[in-house]
Amino acid sequence: KKERKSEKNEPYSDSDSFFFFSLGLSMEDLTNAVKSALKKNDAAAAVKLIKEFLKDQNNIPLKIAITGKSGAGKSTFVNAFREMSDDDEGAALTGVTQTTLQRREYPHPNYPNVMLWDLPGIGTMKFPADEYLELVGFEKFDLFIIISDTCFRENEVKLAKEIQKIKKKFYFVRSKIDNDIQAERRKRDFNEGRTLKKIREKCVQDLRELGIPFPQVFLVSSFERSLYDFPFLREMFERDLHAHKRDALLFAMSDINQKIINEKKETFQSKITFYATLSGAVAGVPLPGLSAAVDIGLIIKVAKEYVAGFGLDKPSLEKLASSSGVPYTDLFAVIKSPLGFFFPFFFFACPIWLFYHQNYCLKAKKDAQRIYFTKLTVPAFP
Ligand SMILES: Nc1nc2c(ncn2[C@@H]2O[C@H](COP(=O)(O)OP(=O)(O)OP(=O)(O)O)[C@@H](O)[C@H]2O)c(=O)[nH]1
Numbered sequence: 001k002k003e004r005k006s007e008k009n010e011p012y013s014d015s016d017s018f019f020f021f022s023l024g025l026s027m028e029d030l031t032n033a034v035k036s037a038l039k040k041n042d043a044a045a046a047v048k049l050i051k052e053f054l055k056d057q058n059n060i061p062l063k064i065a066i067t068g069k070s071g072a073g074k075s076t077f078v079n080a081f082r083e084m085s086d087d088d089e090g091a092a093l094t095g096v097t098q099t100t101l102q103r104r105e106y107p108h109p110n111y112p113n114v115m116l117w118d119l120p121g122i123g124t125m126k127f128p129a130d131e132y133l134e135l136v137g138f139e140k141f142d143l144f145i146i147i148s149d150t151c152f153r154e155n156e157v158k159l160a161k162e163i164q165k166i167k168k169k170f171y172f173v174r175s176k177i178d179n180d181i182q183a184e185r186r187k188r189d190f191n192e193g194r195t196l197k198k199i200r201e202k203c204v205q206d207l208r209e210l211g212i213p214f215p216q217v218f219l220v221s222s223f224e225r226s227l228y229d230f231p232f233l234r235e236m237f238e239r240d241l242h243a244h245k246r247d248a249l250l251f252a253m254s255d256i257n258q259k260i261i262n263e264k265k266e267t268f269q270s271k272i273t274f275y276a277t278l279s280g281a282v283a284g285v286p287l288p289g290l291s292a293a294v295d296i297g298l299i300i301k302v303a304k305e306y307v308a309g310f311g312l313d314k315p316s317l318e319k320l321a322s323s324s325g326v327p328y329t330d331l332f333a334v335i336k337s338p339l340g341f342f343f344p345f346f347f348f349a350c351p352i353w354l355f356y357h358q359n360y361c362l363k364a365k366k367d368a369q370r371i372y373f374t375k376l377t378v379p380a381f382p
């Protein structure tokens with residue numbers, strides 16, 4: 001049924017979406033259905049599909065990247081998180097020398113579609129800090145855990161800032177706490193609580209000084225999973241899993257939407273050349289007022305096409321309001337808000353600007369005038 005629909009390139013109807021969801025729609029199916037709806041300016045249908053998909057959390061994939069310096073304990077952390085020993089079959093390889101040379105995904109045992117990605121260490125010969133993000137395919141992950149077995153330094157902060165730039169979430173994990181505790185235990189006035197507090201405060205202070213104002217830091221030992229912050233990290237992960245998945249899904253969907261908006265923008269831009277030529281041709285006709293009248297007509301037509309093409313016309317917004325539950329007035333207010341202030345300006349000013357100031361418009365006008373006068377004068381003066 002799905003194939004037949006996509007062959008015909010028809011939008012997905014309500015009965016289709018019910019059919020898909022009752023069978024368990026995959027992320028790929030959802031992506032295709034949302035793309036198809038958005039291409040047809042049906043944001044309301046896209047919202048409906050996404051809302052349905054959000055109901056079944058198991059469908060939503062989540063990619064968690066475990067990153068940090070080489071030897072920080074990333075692979076050991078992945079195993080600990082999956083409740084495995086380092087030498088179990090299927091566990092991530094760990095070692096005292098640089099071990100992970102290729103990123104690899106490991107499924108979470110309890111949560112379908114949650115993948116832990118064990119990444120190579122940052123700042124090694126094979127993964128220099130300035131090429132690291134690109135080499136590990138940084139942008140594809142939804143959530144990041146930045147691990148360090150010492151104080152957090154420039155490399156970790158640089159990673160965090162790059163993650164902030166792409167508007168995704170990250171946590172800091174200070175690993176191998178068992179080593180610190182063991183070393184401090186040798187002192188006469190040892191107090192575990194005080195030592196942990198000291199490490200935590202130092203981590204937070206370092207991160208603040210390097211430009212991360214409110215860092216969330218977990219102190220863990222992958223060898224002692226019931227101690228320090230490991231249980232708390234797990235608990236928090238489970239508590240926030242729903243939100244993480246929702247964020248990941250909405251991020252992916254907004255990325256699709258942005259791509260489609262760009263495609264539409266390019267299509268509209270190529271149409272402008274056509275309208276400009278048309279405007280130029282009309283300008284060649286020496287009838288007073290004709291050019292201006294046609295240009296105004298064209299501008300209104302083009303502006304209307306833009307508004308409908310981006311789904312900003314009244315019927316589309318009303319449909320979107322009813323499927324998303326956001327009142328129409330709120331949606332419309334966004335268009336009228338400071339953010340949307342440039343919309344009317346853009347819609348009207350762009351065609352005018354293009355019609356009158358771009359080189360090809362002027363050239364088109366001149367060509368049209370030349371052709372018109374040649375045709376007119378040649379038969380009159382043989
Ligand atoms: N004491 C202690 N040692 C740890 C802990 N986590 C990891 N290690 C040890 O640290 C070393 C490096 O651990 P890995 O997990 O291989 O480190 P990695 O960050 O994956 O390193 P690369 O793959 O080279 O980037 C290994 O010898 C681990 O046994 C921990 O929580 N406590």
Ligand SMILES: [Mg+2]
Nearest residue numbers: 074075099100
């Ligand atoms: Mg590793």
